[in-house]
Ligand SMILES: Nc1ncnc2c1ncn2[C@@H]1O[C@H](COP(=O)(O)OP(=O)(O)OP(=O)(O)O)[C@@H](O)[C@H]1O
């Protein structure tokens with residue numbers, strides 16, 4: 001089968017023109033937003049998107065607006081040429097790779113805006129703002145106020161407003177019919193669904209299943225930063241999730257007990273817990289005992305790498 005070479009678009013006006021031209025020809029468009037350094041988890045989202053639309057756009061953009069200044073924007077892995085090769089290897093390929101260079105440009109040079117990254121008195125600012133919290137001409141942020149409060153939102157204070165805002169921008173530029181997000185980032189997927197419902201975006205949001213490596217580790221671009229020892233230790237996360245699921249199946253359904261034993265086993269393996277939460281799949285509110293429709297979510301540090309993982313669990 002001939003490999004399909006995706007068209008690479010780096011400019012938001014050109015992207016919107018392409019989408020509108022295709023729509024005028026009756027084509028539907030599926031979007032898979034990513035931050036690049038693609039792995040099989042990302043490719044599975046593309047395969048899912050191909051089931052729903054004629055054309056596929058994959059965005060590759062490491063969004064500074066979702067990183068606080070003390071987070072890992074500067075070390076986030078990237079390999080654009082490698083990503084293109086992986087995309088070419090997928091059956092039927094993708095049509096466009098959107099790698100915007102001007103997503104937050106509003107007609108003046110960054111240098112002239114005097115923006116420095118820094119820490120605002122009393123709070124952390126994002127990598128799109130200066131030390132007084134001013135954006136580089138960007139001052140509109142979307143907040144999904146309840147869903148963003150717990151779990152990742154607690155330890156990454158600007159993360160979800162940055163994600164919701166950049167996804168809204170991508171939707172406005174690309175105007176997709178369908179967008180696919182991975183359930184690996186469970187809270188992110190739920191937040192995007194809620195944003196789309198609340199703001200009446202004409203986009204169908206699909207949550208696609210979490211992909212694991214053979215040894216159980218959830219695939220993640222950041223895994224590349226794990227040393228072999230940390231990678232081994234990190235397997236404690238998925239092990240703890242599988243154990244919690246089988247304990248629940250055997251009737252152990254008190255969440256505080258399940259949480260405690262998960263925390264103990266991840267810490268015993270050398271992980272530093274950010275959170276272990278058992279929450280309702282839709283509201284993401286904490287639940288006390290396992291019932292249908294809960295999800296166990298974990299974030300933990302191994303060395304300098306923060307990993308997240310989760311598992312949907314139903315009662316026995
Ligand atoms: N293992 C996975 N299974 C399914 N979807 C995934 C997986 N990993 C990432 N995704 C999805 O791919 C999309 C892009 O994610 P992103 O580019 O941040 O990759 P990532 O591997 O999650 O990186 P990291 O967690 O290191 O930031 C998101 O919707 C995310 O949920």
Ligand SMILES: CC(C)(CO)[C@@H](O)C(=O)[O-]
Pocket residue numbers: 033034035061063066163166167185188
């Ligand atoms: C959705 C997303 C592409 C927004 O930058 C990012 O948070 C991600 O890759 O999960």
Ligand code: BAL
Pocket residue numbers: 035066185
């Ligand atoms: N997949 C989530 C992107 C981030 O951690 O910034």
